[in-house]
Amino acid sequence: MPASENALLSALLETIVPRDGFPSAADAGGLRFLTGSVSELQGGSPDRVAAVLALVEAAAGPHDFVELSANERLAVLDGLVNDADYQWFALLVADGYYADEASGGNESSASWKMLHYDPTPPGGWPRPSWSAPTAGRVDPSQLADRYDVIVVGSGAGGGTAACVLAESGRRVLVVERGSWPDASDLWGNHLRNPRTDAGFDSLAGPPSAGNPRVFGGKTDVVVWPSDPRWGNNAMTVGGGTRVYGAQAWRFAPLDFVMASRYGVPEGSALADWPISYDDLEPFYARAERELGVSGAASTDRWAGRRSSDYPMPPLALNVATEVLARGASALGLTTAPVPLLINSEPYGDRPACARCGACVGFACPIEAKTGSHNTVLARALATGRCDLLLETRAERLLTDSVGRVVGVSLVGSLDSSIWRREVFAAEVALGAGATETARILLASGNDGEPDGLGNRADQVGRHLQAHVYAGAVGIFDDLVADGLGPGPTISTCDFRHGNAGVVGGGMLANEFVATPVDVLHYLTSAGLIPRHGPEAKRGMRDFYPRMQRIVGPIQEMTLADSRVRLDWSVRDAFGIPVARLSGGVHPEDLKAQQLLSAVAEDWLSASGAREIRRWAPRELDGGPSTGQHQAGTARMGTDPAKSVTDPMGRVWGHDNLRVVDGSLHVTNGGVNPVLTIFANAFRIAEDMAR
Numbered sequence: 050m051p052a053s054e055n056a057l058l059s060a061l062l063e064t065i066v067p068r069d070g071f072p073s074a075a076d077a078g079g080l081r082f083l084t085g086s087v088s089e090l091q092g093g094s095p096d097r098v099a100a101v102l103a104l105v106e107a108a109a110g111p112h113d114f115v116e117l118s119a120n121e122r123l124a125v126l127d128g129l130v131n132d133a134d135y136q137w138f139a140l141l142v143a144d145g146y147y148a149d150e151a152s153g154g155n156e157s158s159a160s161w162k163m164l165h166y167d168p169t170p171p172g173g174w175p176r177p178s179w180s181a182p183t184a185g186r187v188d189p190s191q192l193a194d195r196y197d198v199i200v201v202g203s204g205a206g207g208g209t210a211a212c213v214l215a216e217s218g219r220r221v222l223v224v225e226r227g228s229w230p231d232a233s234d235l236w237g238n239h240l241r242n243p244r245t246d247a248g249f250d251s252l253a254g255p256p257s258a259g260n261p262r263v264f265g266g267k268t269d270v271v272v273w274p275s276d277p278r279w280g281n282n283a284m285t286v287g288g289g290t291r292v293y294g295a296q297a298w299r300f301a302p303l304d305f306v307m308a309s310r311y312g313v314p315e316g317s318a319l320a321d322w323p324i325s326y327d328d329l330e331p332f333y334a335r336a337e338r339e340l341g342v343s344g345a346a347s348t349d350r351w352a353g354r355r356s357s358d359y360p361m362p363p364l365a366l367n368v369a370t371e372v373l374a375r376g377a378s379a380l381g382l383t384t385a386p387v388p389l390l391i392n393s394e395p396y397g398d399r400p401a402c403a404r405c406g407a408c409v410g411f412a413c414p415i416e417a418k419t420g421s422h423n424t425v426l427a428r429a430l431a432t433g434r435c436d437l438l439l440e441t442r443a444e445r446l447l448t449d450s451v452g453r454v455v456g457v458s459l460v461g462s463l464d465s466s467i468w469r470r471e472v473f474a475a476e477v478a479l480g481a482g483a484t485e486t487a488r489i490l491l492a493s494g495n496d497g498e499p500d501g502l503g504n505r506a507d508q509v510g511r512h513l514q515a516h517v518y519a520g521a522v523g524i525f526d527d528l529v530a531d532g533l534g535p536g537p538t539i540s541t542c543d544f545r546h547g548n549a550g551v552v553g554g555g556m557l558a559n560e561f562v563a564t565p566v567d568v569l570h571y572l573t574s575a576g577l578i579p580r581h582g583p584e585a586k587r588g589m590r591d592f593y594p595r596m597q598r599i600v601g602p603i604q605e606m607t608l609a610d611s612r613v614r615l616d617w618s619v620r621d622a623f624g625i626p627v628a629r630l631s632g633g634v635h636p637e638d639l640k641a642q643q644l645l646s647a648v649a650e651d652w653l654s655a656s657g658a659r660e661i662r663r664w665a666p667r668e669l670d671g672g673p674s675t676g677q678h679q680a681g682t683a684r685m686g687t688d689p690a691k692s693v694t695d696p697m698g699r700v701w702g703h704d705n706l707r708v709v710d711g712s713l714h715v716t717n718g719g720v721n722p723v724l725t726i727f728a729n730a731f732r733i734a735e736d737m738a739r
């Protein structure tokens with residue numbers, strides 16, 4: 050970089066995060082961070098940096114920005130705050146400053162010391178008592194020609210199916226696109242995890258290189274995994290459950306009969322599930338027991354009957370709990386702890402949560418967070434009847450001359466060369482997540498079903514849904530954040546249903562423990578701190594321990610035109626046509642979002658917050674709702690014209706092909722979905738085992 054550019058960049062870093070008794074972004078290695086990271090970011094970042102420099106020079110007019118006083122520089126940047134390129138640049142500089150030291154822009158953890166943030170658990174890390182199994186892992190040369198069942202994906206649905214089937218005596222192959230990184234590799238990086246939208250690839254995969262998708266918004270755009278429009282969950286062993294927040298909610302009985310209860314809003318494809326809460330209840334209980342959920346008896350008036358209590362008590366409270374409990378009580382809200390797939394005491398062969406300061410988005414270094422990888426998948430591998438093939442993709446399903454599924458075509462790369470192999474099985478279970486499961490079905494057409502397997506009625510890939518979120522952020526005078534994970538300790542389910550003029554509703558709870566980068570994004574996007582200058586830095590110091598967010602997912606109405614299709618004109622690194630995501634959300638979703646955001650605001654206000662910002666309403670045509678809670682693209686039903694599978698997840702027309710993941714959800718509840726995915730996978734895999 051030429052010296053003049055270096056000088057200008059350094060002056061910008063000094064202005065965006067200035068020295069004020071604590072090091073500036075430039076002092077903390079910001080220049081090195083910037084030059085190292087722009088090449089890693091997608092979207093022409095070097096050009097974008099050059100554009101910002103030109104913008105600053107133009108805004109400084111006849112003056113040399115470098116020669117201006119601190120106040121004069123600030124005034125120049127104040128004039129640029131509405132420019133999208135400048136906003137991106139200023140946030141990138143601040144991201145580097147507030148991220149982990151290893152990311153390069155936070156030398157000697159300068160900002161963490163300033164904020165008194167230390168993610169290490171208060172008592173230090175206990176010695177890990179669980180280690181990842183190595184038995185059962187195979188490479189392509191060790192594959193058998195034939196298995197009883199091939200399970201695609203090792204996430205919530207796939208891992209559970211593999212467990213039940215292997216324990217029932219079947220010979221199982223699990224094919225997983227991601228790898229099995231060490232938990233510590235997925236813990237420390239505050240810019241490269243699925244919760245940070247700083248523009249970097251998440252280490253929980255997949256990498257951007259070679260993995261485009263097409264986002265069909267107002268115009269089609271090719272997007273990469275680091276872009277929220279790509280719709281990433283996580284692609285690693287355990288899928289989303291390796292790094293998720295682990296909120297473990299049961300859907301309510303009414304969530305299974307949304308169309309009957311509310312009618313079908315115009316323009317939506319709202320439908321009832323083909324099974325009821327009571328059908329799923331034994332499997333909810335089984336998932337809670339066999340995986341391990343911490344929670345307390347429910348006060349939720351919408352909740353269904355429970356055949357058993359939670360196997361573990363709730364996790365310890367944090368400093369926000371009492372404050373928010375007072376506010377809830379003043380408003381007459383019913384509250385309860387948040388159920389979590391996190392050990393509150395040693396459970397199974399794994400320890401209790403040590404309460405570190407980096408939970409959602411990260412793998413748990415001591416495996417106190419329960420995922421499919423440290424429970425059901427590990428059990429499957431322990432049978433000796435399950436092979437696990439990592440870093441391999443199911444490209445498409447193989448069918449014989451009469452269209453019956455006979456196996457899976459696999460693809461991977463070894464020593465930079467691509468290999469392909471066909472593996473045969475009596476049955477196949479798809480657990481690749483809602484986008485990829487649909488993509489595999491669509492890519493597997495044959496003469497009899499040219500538009501994809503199970504797609505005679507053009508249903509595969511439709512009804513893509515996740516969760517529009519509602520919420521508000523509040524600043525308190527007192528300390529309300531103590532940096533102790535996991536974070537969510539208090540919730541209200543009062544608004545899941547029964548809201549006048551609203552179809553459905555949702556749950557609200559306090560947020561996961563937030564990293565400094567998280568807080569930077571929360572405060573900046575809410576307009577609670579400016580994008581640069583001393584006030585932004587002071588705001589981070591003042592608000593970091595005084596900020597609480599109350600957030601929650603809204604039950605979406607389900608649109609037939611929110612969908613996954615194939616884009617044959619865009620191929621990934623293996624030459625496979627990629628998923629094209631298109632659609633939007635329903636006006637009813639926004640009504641519910643506004644209601645719940647207003648409740649979140651009231652709750653924060655009644656709890657003593659002095660400054661509150663509600664979340665901005667979601668755009669109707671801003672693209673489909675997808676990402677971490679993606680679901681619905683292979684919905685279950687009783688009518689082959691309106692669904693992709695029967696009530697047992699069997700793809701219509703294919704008695705030996707099942708779907709076992711979130712794709713099956715007809716609707717996605719007003720709570721986080723994973724416990725329902727686990728429970729439903731237990732139900733379907735038991736049926737397969739029978």
Ligand SMILES: Cc1cc2nc3c(=O)[nH]c(=O)nc-3n(C[C@H](O)[C@H](O)[C@H](O)COP(=O)(O)OP(=O)(O)OC[C@H]3O[C@@H](n4cnc5c(N)ncnc54)[C@H](O)[C@@H]3O)c2cc1C
Pocket residue numbers: 201202203204205206207224225226227243244282283284285286287288289290292293294295296297298409410411441442443444480481482483485486489677678679709710711712721722723724726
């Ligand atoms: C940061 C984060 C926080 C979250 N917090 C919560 C929470 O608190 N509560 C909650 O309920 N949910 C949460 N979720 C969502 C939850 O993880 C998902 O709902 C759940 O994992 C989905 O399960 P699934 O079986 O449908 O798919 P996944 O768990 O996504 O598993 C799919 C697997 O298939 C693999 N795969 C994809 N394509 C292929 C292919 N072609 N061949 C082979 N393998 C393939 C993927 O790599 C992946 O491992 C969170 C997710 C994230 C990322």
